[in-house]
Amino acid sequence: MNTLFLIMVFAYLLGALMALVSGRGVGGRSLTGGAAAVGAASGLVLGLWVLLSGVPYSLYWPNLLPVGGGLALYLDSLGAFFLVVIGVGAIPAAIYGISYTAVYDKGPVSLRLLGVMLNLFLLSMSLVTLADNIFTFLIMWEGMSLTSYFLVMTESEHRETTEAGLWYIAMTHVGLALLLAAFLLLAGDTSGAFADLRANAALLSPTMRGLVFVLAFLGFGSKAGIIPLHVWLPRAHPAAPSHVSALMSGVMIKLGIYGLLRMALDLLGGGPAWWGVLVLAVGAVSALVGILYALMESDLKRLLAYSSVENIGIILLGIGAGLLLHTYGLMAPAMLGFVGGLFHTLNHASFKSLLFLGSGSVLHAVHTRNMEAMGGLIKRMPQTAFFFLIGAVAISALPPLNGFASEWLVFQALLGGANIPNPEVAVAMPVGVAMLALTSGLAAAGFVKAFGITFLAIPRSTEAEQAHESPLAMQIGMGSLAVVCVALGLGAAAVVPVIGRALVGLGGLPQTAPAFQLTLETPDSFGQISPAALGVILLVVLGLIMLGLRLIRANRPVRVSDSWGCGRIEQTPRMEYTATAFAEPLRRVFAELYRPTRELTIDFHPESKYFVQSIQYKSEITPWFERSLYEPLLRLIKGVAYRLRGLQSGSLHLYLLYLALTLLILLFATRWF
Amino acid sequence: MNDTLFAQLSTLGASLVLLFGIILLWRRSLMAYVRAFQQQSAVLAALFVVVGYFGQAPELYVVAVILFALKVILIPRLLHRMQNQVGIGYEATPYLNVASSVIVAGLLVLLAYVLTRPVVLTSTLPTRGGLPLAVGLIFVGLFVIITRKKALAQVVGFLVLENGIALLAVLGTFGIPLIVELGVFLDLLMGFLVMQVFIYHIQDTFESLDVDRLSELKY
Numbered sequence: 001m002n003t004l005f006l007i008m009v010f011a012y013l014l015g016a017l018m019a020l021v022s023g024r025g026v027g028g029r030s031l032t033g034g035a036a037a038v039g040a041a042s043g044l045v046l047g048l049w050v051l052l053s054g055v056p057y058s059l060y061w062p063n064l065l066p067v068g069g070g071l072a073l074y075l076d077s078l079g080a081f082f083l084v085v086i087g088v089g090a091i092p093a094a095i096y097g098i099s100y101t102a103v104y105d106k107g108p109v110s111l112r113l114l115g116v117m118l119n120l121f122l123l124s125m126s127l128v129t130l131a132d133n134i135f136t137f138l139i140m141w142e143g144m145s146l147t148s149y150f151l152v153m154t155e156s157e158h159r160e161t162t163e164a165g166l167w168y169i170a171m172t173h174v175g176l177a178l179l180l181a182a183f184l185l186l187a188g189d190t191s192g193a194f195a196d197l198r199a200n201a202a203l204l205s206p207t208m209r210g211l212v213f214v215l216a217f218l219g220f221g222s223k224a225g226i227i228p229l230h231v232w233l234p235r236a237h238p239a240a241p242s243h244v245s246a247l248m249s250g251v252m253i254k255l256g257i258y259g260l261l262r263m264a265l266d267l268l269g270g271g272p273a274w275w276g277v278l279v280l281a282v283g284a285v286s287a288l289v290g291i292l293y294a295l296m297e298s299d300l301k302r303l304l305a306y307s308s309v310e311n312i313g314i315i316l317l318g319i320g321a322g323l324l325l326h327t328y329g330l331m332a333p334a335m336l337g338f339v340g341g342l343f344h345t346l347n348h349a350s351f352k353s354l355l356f357l358g359s360g361s362v363l364h365a366v367h368t369r370n371m372e373a374m375g376g377l378i379k380r381m382p383q384t385a386f387f388f389l390i391g392a393v394a395i396s397a398l399p400p401l402n403g404f405a406s407e408w409l410v411f412q413a414l415l416g417g418a419n420i421p422n423p424e425v426a427v428a429m430p431v432g433v434a435m436l437a438l439t440s441g442l443a444a445a446g447f448v449k450a451f452g453i454t455f456l457a458i459p460r461s462t463e464a465e466q467a468h469e470s471p472l473a474m475q476i477g478m479g480s481l482a483v484v485c486v487a488l489g490l491g492a493a494a495v496v497p498v499i500g501r502a503l504v505g506l507g508g509l510p511q512t513a514p515a516f517q518l519t520l521e522t523p524d525s526f527g528q529i530s531p532a533a534l535g536v537i538l539l540v541v542l543g544l545i546m547l548g549l550r551l552i553r554a555n556r557p558v559r560v561s562d563s564w565g566c567g568r569i570e571q572t573p574r575m576e577y578t579a580t581a582f583a584e585p586l587r588r589v590f591a592e593l594y595r596p597t598r599e600l601t602i603d604f605h606p607e608s609k610y611f612v613q614s615i616q617y618k619s620e621i622t623p624w625f626e627r628s629l630y631e632p633l634l635r636l637i638k639g640v641a642y643r644l645r646g647l648q649s650g651s652l653h654l655y656l657l658y659l660a661l662t663l664l665i666l667l668f669a670t671r672w673f
Numbered sequence: 674m675n676d677t678l679f680a681q682l683s684t685l686g687a688s689l690v691l692l693f694g695i696i697l698l699w700r701r702s703l704m705a706y707v708r709a710f711q712q713q714s715a716v717l718a719a720l721f722v723v724v725g726y727f728g729q730a731p732e733l734y735v736v737a738v739i740l741f742a743l744k745v746i747l748i749p750r751l752l753h754r755m756q757n758q759v760g761i762g763y764e765a766t767p768y769l770n771v772a773s774s775v776i777v778a779g780l781l782v783l784l785a786y787v788l789t790r791p792v793v794l795t796s797t798l799p800t801r802g803g804l805p806l807a808v809g810l811i812f813v814g815l816f817v818i819i820t821r822k823k824a825l826a827q828v829v830g831f832l833v834l835e836n837g838i839a840l841l842a843v844l845g846t847f848g849i850p851l852i853v854e855l856g857v858f859l860d861l862l863m864g865f866l867v868m869q870v871f872i873y874h875i876q877d878t879f880e881s882l883d884v885d886r887l888s889e890l891k892y
Contacts, residue, residue, distance in 0.1 A: 650888035653768065653819055660815045667788050 001057045004046040005073075011039035012123035019115020024105050029098050032115035033473075036094035036122055043126045044087025050080035051501055058132070068135025069192050078266065079129040081502035082258045085346050086129070088484060089251035089353045090122050096357050096477025097243040099470070100364065108157050113150060118244070121147035128255055134183045134192040141179070141255075145172040145223075148252060151244045152236045164235035171232040175222030179259070182215035186267065197267045209268055213275055216263040217282075224256025226316065227286040228625050230309045234293070237308070238301035238369060242360020243477070245301060249308045250353035254345050257315055261338070264323060265507040273425050276324025280428055283320050284435040287313025291442045292593060295449065295586050296621050298579040299369045300359045303450055304352065307395065310439060311348040315341045317432055318410040324425065325416060326507065333416030335500065335509055340409030342499050347402040347488055351394040354481035355450075358388035361474055362454060365467035371450070371579045376459035380467040385455045387478040392451045394485045396444040400535030402485050405492035407440060408529060445586070453579045460573040492531045580619070587621070595622035679727040680799040683844060686720035687803030689713075690840055691782070694813045694833050697826075698774040703762045706829045707752045710836075714744035717836055721843055724800065728847040736854050740839070743858055748832065748865060755825065755869060759876045768820045781816060782809035800844040807844055810837035824872045824882045828865070835861055 015035025022028035050057055054077065062070035075083065097118065104111050124143035131137035149172070153165045183192075185208060190196035201209065222229040233253075237245045264275065290309030297303035322337030359369070361384040366374055378385040394401035414436065417429025459465040469475075488495055503509050565571045587596055599618040605611035647658075693713035697706055718741040725733030756762070769777065785808035793801050814834025818827050839857070842849050872882065879886045 650890070652884050652887050653822075656815075656819045660819055663815070664784075671788055671791070 001046060001049060001055075002059075004042045004049070005057065005059065008039050008042040008046060008126060009123065011035050011042065012119045012126075015039065015119035016116045016123075019112055019119065024111050026102075028111070028115075029101055032119065033094045033098035033101075036097075036119050037091050039119070039126075040087045040090035040094060040122060043083050044091065046075070047080040047083030047087060047129075050075050051077055051084065051498060054501065057130075059130075060132075069133045070135070072132040072136050072193060073127070073130040074132035074194070075130045077502045077504065078258070078261060078506060081342060081346075081499060082129045082255065083126060085254055085349045086122070086126055086251050088346065088481075089247060089349045092357065092477040092481045093243040093246045093250075093353060094118075094122075095480075096246075096360070096474050097241075099473035100241065100243050100360055102471075103364070104154075109154055114154055114241070117147045117150040121151060121247070125252060125255065129258060132194050134187060134194075134197070138176070138180065138183070141259075142176060144252065144255070145169075145176065148244075148248055151248075152240045154241050154244070155239070158239075161239040164232075164239035168232045168236040171222050171229065175219045175229075178215045178219035178222070182212050182219060182263070185215070186212045194267065198269070201268045206272070209271060210275075213264060213268060213271055214278075217260060217279065220256040220259035220263070221282070222256075223259070224253045224312045224316075225286075225309050226282050226312060227289050227309060228629055230286070230290065231626060231630060233309055234297075234302045234305040237305035237356075238299060242301070242356055242363060245304075245360070246353040246356035249305060249356055250349045253308060253312060254349060257312070257319070257341070257345055261319065261342075261506075265326075265338070265503075265509075269507040270323065270326045273324060273327045273422070276320050276322075276327055277425065277428050278320075279316050279323055280320030280432050283313045283316025283318075284432050285313070286310065287317065287439040288435050288442075289593070291439050291446055292586075292590055293621075295442060295446045295583050296594060298371045298453075300362065300371050300374075300450065300454060301356070301369050303371075303446065304355050304359060307443065307446065308348070308352055310443060311344065311352065311395070314407060314410060314436065314439065315344045315348070317341075317436055318344060318406075318413055321410070321413040321417065321429065321432065324428070325413070325420070326509070328420050328422075330416070330419050331509055333413060333419060335503060336409060336416060337413030338503050338509070339496055339500050340406055340413050342502060343409055343492075343496060344403075344406035346495075346499070347394070347406045347485075350481050350484045350488060351391045351401075351403060354387060354391035354478060354485060355395065357474070357478045357481065358384055358391060361470040361478065362388075362467075364470055364474070366461070366463045368461075368463065371453045373461040374454045374459070374464050375457045375573065375576065376455075376464060377467055378455040380464075381469045383469060383475050384478065387475075387482045388455065389451055390482040390485055392447040394489065396447045397440050398444070400489050400531045400538055402488035402492065405489055405496075405531050407436070409496070411436065442586075449579060449582045453577070453582065457576050458571070458573055460576065490532045490535050587619075595624060596620065597622065675727065676799045679723070680802060682723050682727075683720065683800040684802040684806075686716060686723060687806040687840060687844065689716045690720070690836065691806045691810045691813070694810045694817075694837070695775065695778050697817050697829065697833065698778055698813070699771050701764045701771075703756060703764065703823065703825050703829075706764075706826055707749050707756075710752075710829050710832055711745055711749045713833065713836055714740065717840060718745065720840070721848075724843050724847055727799070730848045732851045733843070733848045735851065736848065739855070739858055743862065744832070744836070748862075751865070751869065752825070752829070755872060759825075759872065759882060762823050762825060762882060764821055764823050764826050767822060774816075774820065777816060778813050781812040782806070785809035785812055798845070800847075803844045804841065807837055807841035810834075810840060813837075822883045822885055824868075824875055824884050827884060828868050828872070831868070832861075832865070 012035065015032050018028065018031040018035055022031070046057065056077075057073075057075040059073040060070070062072070064071045101111060101114060104114065121144060124140045124147060127140040128137065128144060131140055149165060149169050152168055153161060155161050156165070183197075186197050186201060186204070188200050188204075190200050201212075204212070218229070225233045233249070237249050240248060260279075264271065264279075287310050290306050290311075290313055294303050294306035294310060297306060318337050318339075318341030320337075322334045322341065325331075325334035325337060361381065362374065362377060363369055365377070365381060365384075368374075390401070394403040397403040397407040399405075411433060414429045414433045417426050417432075420426035420429070459467075562571055565575065568575075587594055597620050599616075601616040603613040603615070605613055690713050693709050693716065696709040700706065700709065718737045721733050721737035721740060725731060725737065767774070782805070786805040789805045789808050793804055796804070811834055814830050814837050817830030817833060821827055821830060848854070875884070875887070876882055879889075
């Protein structure tokens, strides 16, 4: 295991060095991306090893940076699971990046910086899962945030990108401040090693534990993208290069989930019912509002980013259900909730990475993220379209793919809430079920839109018409993730017990992992399901339908021509269904949330009102999270900062006077207080 | 007998060191500043020898020699050379006039007595009488840096402040470990060289050594 760990660390470091030496050209990009892929692969193997064998890996260097207890690494099953998630997302993304970054060979973007930061980002992300004291954890956490900030800022010549970077770095540091407070409150005057935190948590008063939990939930939530702390996701994810978006959206935000589980379940060892209810409520709101905003987007990558908010919501629904059931000692259904959350984490890492890589291919070919300028790409980029379709089906939770399996588990856990003795608490669970059901339906609609508008019908712009398939490395990246999506779906029954091992023994959960079965079974027999069997049935049905069609068609001539255009002679892209039009019914149904503004200008012919020269229709939804939450806050901060500016007169003597006065005041304070 | 002599000598030395610090406040020529610093450092070196002798700390002799070489010979010489290059200056308009400055210095020394009182009361060191004077000197050095406009005056103020710290260290502990002392000297020299570079740059940019002109950089 030691070797694997060292290979991982040194591969990443070597990759960073390679990028520094020669970032440009095929060779440089291959070395950088290849090293990152090797690092991620050894991380994946290390994680699987620990997960399957149950033997933790540890490495302590107390003398390295001895301030906060030094570097302490300890990989238990929970960390190992997330290391696997990182590997699943990072290997394809690194390979994909080799070709994708070719556009930066010329131009203002520094490939060196990109390569160095990518490798360091992956390294710090991997080490977050291994951290075993506050110091190591926060250093790696901050390293992950800073390197990803640089990755977001890759195309910093665009104003939009710098704005996104500012939002991201501000939100991530607010999160870090909250985490720091949570950890320091939890540590008290112990050394800061996680083992000490565990012991200390039992001694804290309930109020203090609650405070630590809320701070940690908000801190990790800001990284995971829970509503209302999600504002940076739809800005930063589209701004970054697509393989980085895949890593951030697919992998990095999951470490927020890791942190939450580590804190709530492992360090604090579970808590009162309101913890679970809080997580459940935030999860439900994030899931629903996230997908509703995703539906309104016509920017492909922003749509995907909002959908990440939705999926984090689904994961939190599972974890919230788990925490709630854990409070009442219902360990078996609680396990189900946690496993559902973790499985969805892994699944989202695979299909969201796949979708981001797919959108990157489209962006690579069409040079725009605006879906209104796409269309007809299925003919021009068949591979990308196929992979994107698999991702879209998986994220819409259709059987037999992986999204279905994990959402099914979350449903089962929520239904298990009927076992909770307190009815006033138990009622939260059916509400969660309803929200999740609505979310799943809307998600399917959203991805029908994403796939349909982007890939089907005829091209809406000349760029889309001239689109070309992406190079091999990018196809390998997408293809491997598509395989993972299918495998995780069909093999769900085999995968779930392994994920269960990530949780054994944490916070009093049962010591034994669920056994291997051909079917997914829930403990209190709410239901059982076998995705593999479902897959086989679906294939058989599909085969039968095709066979039937062939039999019907057998004796009839086939004519290939344009589809019926209401009698028009020529069909133009302007007759097509647009992304906005697709979402219009939902915009009306949920008008309360969107508060859409409409602006219609019609230019009539001067002679007659019946002849229209041009019509302009503009409709925007009101971003009221920004407007009602962040704008007042920003105004307040600006106001305070403006007043504080008076302190900075620019006079050196005044600054020196501040120093001297501070010294005197401190001396007096120590003398008399 | 020995202890009484030691106490008297150390208090006398500390008073002299403080006195040279206060000279900075009522002289205006930068030449006088440098000379005051030179004399102060000489007294300080002598005090190191005294403490080394009575406190049985022979390594203090080494420190005294280095201190003498650095602060009495090398740095004043560098300061003189700097003056030759940027022109001999006068601290014509400090933020506080001489009379008020001396009064404030007196108040600062008083304040130092108040602040160090608990330490002096509980201490059994024969040198305890000098501790408030050392703290007072630190305050006076800070005060010089704050109220003087010429960059060179500020450098001397910093050096005086550093002398105050050295005085406090030697009176309070009878000599910190030699390696630390050497580190401090190296630090001082480096700090001084950096400041020298800055002074030349300030002179080049503003054709004046008035530090308050630096606030023009803000706009």
